[in-house]
Amino acid sequence: MIKIRCQDNYMKDNKNYGLFTTISMIIGIVIGSGIIFKTGNVLKATNGNVFLGVLVFVFASLAIIFGSLTLSQLALRSNEHGGIISYTKESYGKSASGVLGWFISLVYFPTITAVLSWVSSVYLLMFLGISASLEFQILVAIGLLISLSLLNIISAKASGFFQNFATIVKIIPLLLIALIGFFSKSNEVLTVQNNFTSGLNANVLMFLTAIGPISFIFDGWTVSTTISGEIKNPKKTLPIALAISPILILLIYILYFVGVTKVMDVNEIIGLGNDYIYVAFSRLLGDFGSKVLLFILVISMLGTTNGLVLGFSRTLNHLSHEDLIFLSKKIKSPLNKLPIKAIIYSGFMTMFWLFIHYITMKFKLLNHSDVSEISIATLYLLLIFLYVKVMSLAKAGEIKGFFKGYAFPILAIIGSLIMFSGSLQNKYFLIYFGFSLLILLISYFYLKNKAKTEK
Template structure:
């Protein structure tokens, strides 16, 4: 079947910007400042390092995107430029770990902010139930109407930029003194954290994560060989500019000590400082829209992944999952598989949070850091293409992949600093999933040879 090119440059960029700019920046900004001991310039440096990791990584992958003729984003890059077995390993990681854990956690976060916005009694059960409702709605919408999913992504991306850029601009001209700390909150002053600031790279990686999801719709983007490299380069630059504006504006309005002391409450205080009594709810409305844009963007990409793997016979029940609804251009079994896996991980997230199994962490941490390690394989492949003179540019073929690799290793180091107890477990679990995918590929290859 001829690929349907539904989307344009705007949707590709809005997926990158819309998924990256979601919940992370709103509730991770304080963690970044705390990890740097209140040093604003170290915080800026961490943002820049995180952005460069993504920018050089996306520029590098754009070289594969422009040369790929296969559907499936990074999975297809592995298949086309590394090997089918490696693609199967990476595909299983994305299918069973990366996409569903992040979708589940962000859906849950949307429940948290809904409760805050409407002043509902807060409980883990209600947060999870609301997250389940949002998740179900967006999976359904993106299956039944690709146009609605694309439009919602574009709209929410624009809306979520308003408070981020607005706070950044207001910070430039803000002259009022820092607000008093909320009652019962103890003052936390700036400190020298030494090399501990590297731990800030983990929340930064979370804040930037999601850009890779846009590659799943590559073959559905008009003139994708030109469009996707441009989108993968411009998108992270936009995210960096917006993040820095928000981070510096936040500090200008409430002050470093308030953020260090009050943590997540700083966002609500910014709303009150700007808009008055109802300011917190106004700002929370924008935050909720931003998070829902992330849930929509991830589900938009995820419902296509099982079909991509099934079309290559990379997973069980491929014959069933590969069947397309010709009117929608999507597989109902693919969408259902993605949905059920996300429901499973949402339940696992509930269990880990209820009994604090991950010591304050969450299941999304399993995937984010490990994914950057897997990208290194593709960066090395781009270096080989330069050596083979397939890529002519020195910057695109050598500088970008080397800097992308360094960036991935830096994020791995930052993740280790932030959670030295559980990060090895997360990495080991993800590696086991990859090995199982690799072994499955070997098994299906042998079965195919026997049948032949």
């Protein structure tokens, strides 16, 4: 009965997402707990130099701001609904889109969704005051993943509503700390010290070291393109959302980053590590503050995970319609219906990576790292091909204007290279990059052989 009701409602109006929800999805996926827990890492990398930290945020944002502005040009011209996979197909052919599709569906989406499901379970158990083993955390993560999958199966609009709610919930505390920090004075109860221009002798190495922690907190913005088929007036709405969202994200990040360094001393933030945020909330809201923070983190992470579940299932369904992945016939759902089969299959693939994540955590195979970091650097490199396509369209006269056709793509390429350079700081970079290349090569030869047999 649920399936029939879901499909009927979906067929009546599968344009479920307006501009606000699309913006909420981009902001909601990008802004997670990363900005909170990476602030100390950035300050440590810049030797407490807040000004340099802000510069790092600005330069790192080049990848998302100008990447979004550049992709918006392809979104305006696309007649398909597969997001960056469709843009790749229209730019370089079906085989190229298949290679990208394999990488995104086998590595990018499931690894990030798996880790975020686990992190959500950790915060939820902390909020409930339950001390749990890693095994129990993984079981709760599976439960949360199933719950979010069911939410997306039962109602796409309900999923969109939750995405909006989660985005609002996670932004409020960031802006609260930013406002209190900016308007507080040195003689107030809060410990305030203006470190904005301290440590100006920080060098380029510090800058590059700080890029590493920031690269992850800007990730996820391309996911919104996967729901283009369900966005109201996508050729108008999606480009606007892609243009507005990155600027809002950068503004929120900088306001929080500078604000929290006025709420607390920089050295105190570095010394406390991830616990600094609990101290900050306790000072602002008393003992109740830590509970409030945990609740916000739970909603924040679930919102991010929900967006990934949504994007992952749409990507799988699109790939199955193009017959670019194995089991396409079993995964495929009509484009005017809710992709229930794709949601189920994406859930199983995410659970597989949850198991891999469990193994790496249990036996400490990736100290100070996790499987979610495998694909980020490679994806930024792959996006460069789409940026180059925009420049070729400008050269052919299809895109008018120097900024749209050349300046934005060039800055997007620079941003991607900056993000890639940050990933080089990870000691497991060669393993991650090598694994990503292996998946790309396997998909290339699989699709090449498949094309030969179909002739």
